[in-house]
Amino acid sequence: MLAFIVKRLIQSALILLGVSFITFALLYLLPADPVRQIAGRSATPETVANIRTQLGLDKPFVVQYARYLGNLVQGDLGRSYLQKTEVSTLIASRLPASLLLMLGAIVCELVLGITMGVVAALRRGTSTDNALMMASFIGVSAPQFVVGLLMLYVFAVQLHWFPIGGYGTFAHLVLPSITLGILGSGWYSRMMRSSMIDVLRQDFIRTARAKGLSRMRVLSRHALPNAILPIIAMIGIDVGIFMGGIVVVESVFGWPGIGQLAWQAIQRVDIPIIMGVTLVSACAIVIGNLVADIASLFADPRIKVR
Amino acid sequence: MKKLLTTSALVAALGLPQLAVAESHSSLDPNAKSGGNITVTYKDDVATLDPAIGYDWQNWSMIKSLYDGLMDYEPGTTELRPGLAESYEISDDGMVFTFKLREGVKFHNGRVMTADDVKYSLDRVTNPKTQSPGAGFFGSIAGYDAMSSGEAEELSGVKVLDDQTVEITLSRPDATFLHVMGLNFASVVAKEAVEAAGADFGKTAMGTGAFKLADWTIGQKLVFAKNEDYWRAGLPYLDSVTFEVGQEPIVALLRLQNGEVDVPGDGIPPAKFQEVMGDPEQAARVIEGGQLHTGYITLNVKMAPFDNVDVRKAVNMAINKERITQVINGRAVPATQPLPPSMPGYTEGYEGYAYDPDAAKELLAEAGFADGFETELFVMNTDPNPRIAQAIQQDLSKIGIKALIQSLAQASVIAAGGEADQAPMIWSGGMAWIADFPDASNFYGPILGCDGAVQGGWNWSWYCNADADAMAIEADSMTDPAKVEERLKMWSDVYMKVMEDAPWVPVFNEQRYTMKSERMGGDDKLYVDPVSIPVNYDYVYVNDVQ
Numbered sequence: 001m002l003a004f005i006v007k008r009l010i011q012s013a014l015i016l017l018g019v020s021f022i023t024f025a026l027l028y029l030l031p032a033d034p035v036r037q038i039a040g041r042s043a044t045p046e047t048v049a050n051i052r053t054q055l056g057l058d059k060p061f062v063v064q065y066a067r068y069l070g071n072l073v074q075g076d077l078g079r080s081y082l083q084k085t086e087v088s089t090l091i092a093s094r095l096p097a098s099l100l101l102m103l104g105a106i107v108c109e110l111v112l113g114i115t116m117g118v119v120a121a122l123r124r125g126t127s128t129d130n131a132l133m134m135a136s137f138i139g140v141s142a143p144q145f146v147v148g149l150l151m152l153y154v155f156a157v158q159l160h161w162f163p164i165g166g167y168g169t170f171a172h173l174v175l176p177s178i179t180l181g182i183l184g185s186g187w188y189s190r191m192m193r194s195s196m197i198d199v200l201r202q203d204f205i206r207t208a209r210a211k212g213l214s215r216m217r218v219l220s221r222h223a224l225p226n227a228i229l230p231i232i233a234m235i236g237i238d239v240g241i242f243m244g245g246i247v248v249v250e251s252v253f254g255w256p257g258i259g260q261l262a263w264q265a266i267q268r269v270d271i272p273i274i275m276g277v278t279l280v281s282a283c284a285i286v287i288g289n290l291v292a293d294i295a296s297l298f299a300d301p302r303i304k305v306r
Numbered sequence: 307m308k309k310l311l312t313t314s315a316l317v318a319a320l321g322l323p324q325l326a327v328a329e330s331h332s333s334l335d336p337n338a339k340s341g342g343n344i345t346v347t348y349k350d351d352v353a354t355l356d357p358a359i360g361y362d363w364q365n366w367s368m369i370k371s372l373y374d375g376l377m378d379y380e381p382g383t384t385e386l387r388p389g390l391a392e393s394y395e396i397s398d399d400g401m402v403f404t405f406k407l408r409e410g411v412k413f414h415n416g417r418v419m420t421a422d423d424v425k426y427s428l429d430r431v432t433n434p435k436t437q438s439p440g441a442g443f444f445g446s447i448a449g450y451d452a453m454s455s456g457e458a459e460e461l462s463g464v465k466v467l468d469d470q471t472v473e474i475t476l477s478r479p480d481a482t483f484l485h486v487m488g489l490n491f492a493s494v495v496a497k498e499a500v501e502a503a504g505a506d507f508g509k510t511a512m513g514t515g516a517f518k519l520a521d522w523t524i525g526q527k528l529v530f531a532k533n534e535d536y537w538r539a540g541l542p543y544l545d546s547v548t549f550e551v552g553q554e555p556i557v558a559l560l561r562l563q564n565g566e567v568d569v570p571g572d573g574i575p576p577a578k579f580q581e582v583m584g585d586p587e588q589a590a591r592v593i594e595g596g597q598l599h600t601g602y603i604t605l606n607v608k609m610a611p612f613d614n615v616d617v618r619k620a621v622n623m624a625i626n627k628e629r630i631t632q633v634i635n636g637r638a639v640p641a642t643q644p645l646p647p648s649m650p651g652y653t654e655g656y657e658g659y660a661y662d663p664d665a666a667k668e669l670l671a672e673a674g675f676a677d678g679f680e681t682e683l684f685v686m687n688t689d690p691n692p693r694i695a696q697a698i699q700q701d702l703s704k705i706g707i708k709a710l711i712q713s714l715a716q717a718s719v720i721a722a723g724g725e726a727d728q729a730p731m732i733w734s735g736g737m738a739w740i741a742d743f744p745d746a747s748n749f750y751g752p753i754l755g756c757d758g759a760v761q762g763g764w765n766w767s768w769y770c771n772a773d774a775d776a777m778a779i780e781a782d783s784m785t786d787p788a789k790v791e792e793r794l795k796m797w798s799d800v801y802m803k804v805m806e807d808a809p810w811v812p813v814f815n816e817q818r819y820t821m822k823s824e825r826m827g828g829d830d831k832l833y834v835d836p837v838s839i840p841v842n843y844d845y846v847y848v849n850d851v852q
Contacts, residue, residue: 030717030718031714031718031721031722032715032717032718032720032721033717033720033721033724033762034717036717036720036721036724036762037717037720038437038439039439040361040439040440041739041752041753041764042361042439042440042442042443042742042752043439043441043442044441044442044445044454045760045762046434046454046455047434047437047438047439047441047442047454048762050434050437050454051437054434054435054437079505082353082354083351083353083354083508083509084354084356084359084505084506084508085506085508085509085524086506089524090524090525093524093525094524094525097525149556152557152560153560156560157560157563157564164557164560164561164564164566165553165554165557165561166550166553167526250552251349251552251554252554252557253557254550254551254552254553254554254557255552256523256524256525256526256551256552257525260525260552261351261525264350264351267350267715267716269715269717
C-alpha cells in the first residue's frame with residue numbers, strides 16, 4: 001500500500017516535470033515576442049534590449065528553462081511580465097475562489113447526476129428514463145459558454161433570482177456551480193444509471209428483497225453503496241475536467257479564480273502566469289487522480305494493488 | 307491597444323502665451339452635485355497603476371485620476387493646460403523650459419509635493435531599471451542618452467532651482483515637449499512610497515490626483531476614494547469610483563440595463579451594438595465621439611510585388627472602405643490619409659485614392675500583373691477583424707489578387723510585422739495606432755518613419771523615405787509658437803508624400819461610443835474625453851445624491 005503511494009508520487013513528480021518542459025517549450029516557440037508586448041509600441045530599441053536582458057530572455061532556451069526550474073524548486077514562480085507581481089501571490093489570491101467553485105460544482109453534479117441516474121435506472125425503459133437521458137445528453141454536449149450566458153439571462157436578468165455574475169455570497173456561487181457541474185452531472189447520471197441497473201440485477205439484491213426488506217431500504221443500504229463506487233473514482237478525474245471548464249465559466253460569471261487569470265494571461269502572452277497556472281492545474285489533476293485511486297482502494301476491496 | 311491623448315493640441319500648446327497663468331474655473335459645472343459612487347466594469351484585471359509602467363487604455367484614465375503631471379488637458383478636449391505647474395516659461399530658442407509649481411499641493415499621504423519630487427519622477431521613468439515603456443518619450447531631455455545607457459543615475463537636463471521651480475533643458479528642439487509633460491509617464495510620484503513598495507509599487511498608488519486608491523482586491527475590484535485635499539478646489543464630484551474587473555462586456559451590459567453598473571469600461575459589445583442603438587431609451591445614453599485612431603492595411607514595400615508603387619496604388623483603389631465600415635455597423639468613418647480628421651495637420655480636401663476597381667485592374671495590368679497574384683493578409687483573430695479581412699479579401703479578388711488570410715493572435719501578428727520578409731499585408735485592426743498625444747508627429751516616427759522600419763519595429767510596411775524623414779525632423783524642430791501653422795503645413799506635406807508612395811491603405815477612423823447609466827451627469831464631452839477613456843472621473847457626477 002505504502003509502496004504503491006510512493007510509486008505514484010514519484011510518477012506524479014515526473015509528470016509535472018514533463019508538463020513544465022512541454023509548456024515552457026511551447027511558449028518559447030510561440031511566434032510572439034513577450035518583450036515587445038511589455039515594451040509597447042513607443043519603446044526605443046535600447047529599451048527593448050534592456051528589458052530583454054533584465055528578464056534574461058536573451059539567453060538560450062536551455063539556460064532559461066534551467067533557471068525557471070531552479071527557481072521553481074525554491075517555490076518561486078517568478079513575476080508576471082505585465083502586472084509585475086509575484087505569480088505565486090496572484091495564484092494564491094485567486095485559488096480559494098476556484099476551489100470554492102469546484103466544490104460547488106462537485107456538489108451540484110453529484111446531487112443532479114446521482115438523482116437522475118437512480119431515477120432513470122428505476123424507471124428503466126419508461127418515458128421518464130428517456131427524458132432524463134436526453135437531458136443528460138444535452139448537459140454533456142452543451143458548450144459551457146452558452147449555458148452560462150443562458151443561465152445568467154434567465155435566472156439573473158429575467159427572474160432576478162441570482163446576481164448577474166460576481167463573487168462574494170452564496171447566491172453568487174449557485175449559477176457558476178451549476179454551469180460547471182452540468183457537464184459532469186450528465187456523465188454521472190449515465191454512469192449511475194448503468195451501474196445501478198447492474199447492481200439491481202445482482203443476486204444479493206434479490207436476496208435482500210426476499211428477506212422482506214422494504215424497497216427503499218434495499219435501495220439505500222444495498223444497491224446505492226455498491227452502485228456509487230465507480231462515481232467516487234470519477235471525482236478525482238473531474239478535477240482535470242474542471243480545470244478546463246473554469247477558464248470559460250469564470251470568465252462568463254466574472255468569478256475571480258485562476259481560470260480567469262489564465263485566460264487573461266494567455267491573451268497578453270504573460271508567460272510566467274501561464275506557466276504558473278498550468279503547473280498548479282497539473283498538480284491539481286495529478287493529486288486528484290492519486291486521491292481517486294487511493295479512495296477507490298479503500299472503498300472497494302475488490303481492487304488489488306499490483 | 308495603447309493609449310491615446312488627443313487633438314487640436316499643438317495649436318493650443320504652442321499658442322499658449324509664453325507665460326501661461328493658469329486655472330480658469332470655467333471647467334467647474336454649476337449643475338454638478340457632490341457625492342455618490344459609480345461602478346465601472348472591465349473584463350481584464352488592471353495590470354498596474356504605476357504611472358511609469360501603465361500603458362493601456364484601461365489604466366491610462368485611472369492613473370490620470372490618481373496622479374498629476376506638470377501639464378494636463380482641459381477636460382473633454384485636447385487643449386493643454388498647466389497641471390502641477392502653475393505657470394511655465396520657454397526660452398527664446400525653445401530649449402529651456404522653466405516650470406513654476408503650485409504651492410501646497412499634497413500627496414495622498416499628506417506630504418507637500420516639491421520640485422525634488424518632479425525631478426525624482428523624471429529620473430525614475432527614464433532609468434532603464436524601471437523598464438518604462440514610455441522612457442523613449444523623454445529622449446529630447448538633455449542627459450537622456452547617458453541615462454538610458456546606464457552611465458548616469460539622473461537626468462543632467464532636469465534641475466531643481468528651488469522648492470517650487472524646475473528647469474528642464476533639452477538636447478534638441480522638441481515642439482511636442484509640453485505634450486510629453488502631459489503624458490502619464492511624466493506623473494509626479496512620491497519617492498518614499500515607491501521605495502517602500504519596491505517591485506510591487508504598481509499595486510499601490512501615491513500621487514497628488516483627485517482620487518486616492520482606497521482598496522484593491524486583486525482579481526475583483528478597485529476602489530478610488532475622493533481626495534479631500536485635492537488642489538483643484540471643488541473636485542472631484544464623486545465620493546468614490548468602484549472598478550469591478552473580470553466582467554465580460556456582454557454581462558456588463560446586462561448589469562447596466564439592470565441598474566447595477568454605471569459605465570461598461572469595455573464599451574458596447576459589437577454583437578449587441580445594433581440592439582442597443584435601435585432602442586431609443588438606451589441609445590439616448592450612448593455618447594458618440596471621434597478618436598485619434600486610424601485603421602489601415604500595411605503593404606510591405608520590401609516584399610514583391612508590393613515593392614512596386616503601382617501595385618500599392620492599385621490596392622488602394624481596390625478597397626471599398628464604405629463597405630468595410632458597414633461590417634462594423636458604421637462605427638467608423640472612411641479614411642483618406644494616415645492622420646484622423648480631428649488631428650491638427652490633417653489635410654482638408656484631400657480625397658485619397660477613390661474606390662475604382664476598374665482603374666485598379668488597369669493599373670495592375672500596367673505594372674505587369676494583368677492576371678493578378680497571390681499574397682497573404684495577416685489579421686488579428688478577434689472579431690470583427692477576421693470579418694473585415696474577408697471584406698478586404700473580396701475586394702482584392704475583384705482585381706485578381708488572391709489573398710490568403712492568416713488569422714493569428716495579436717502578439718503573433720505584431721511579431722510577423724516586425725520581420726522584413728514575413729507579412730506582405732497586415733490589417734491593423736485591434737493593434738492600430740491611437741495617438742499617445744494629440745500631435746501630428748505621433749502618427750509618423752514609429753509607424754511610417756525609417757526608425758520604425760527595423761526588426762521588431764512597428765513600421766510594418768517597412769516604408770522608409772529619407773526625404774519625408776528629413777522633413778519630419780525639421781518640423782519637430784520648429785518650436786517657435788509663431789510658426790505653428792507652418793509646422794502643421796509641413797506635417798501635412800509629409801503625409802501627402804507618404805500617400806504618393808502608398809505604403810498604407812488608410813481604411814477608416816473609428817468612432818468611440820460610451821454608454822452610461824441614467825443617473826450619470828456631466829457634459830457629454832466628458833464621456834468621450836480624448837485623454838481619459840472611458841470617462842474623465844474627476845469631472846463626472848451622479849444626479850441621485852442628496
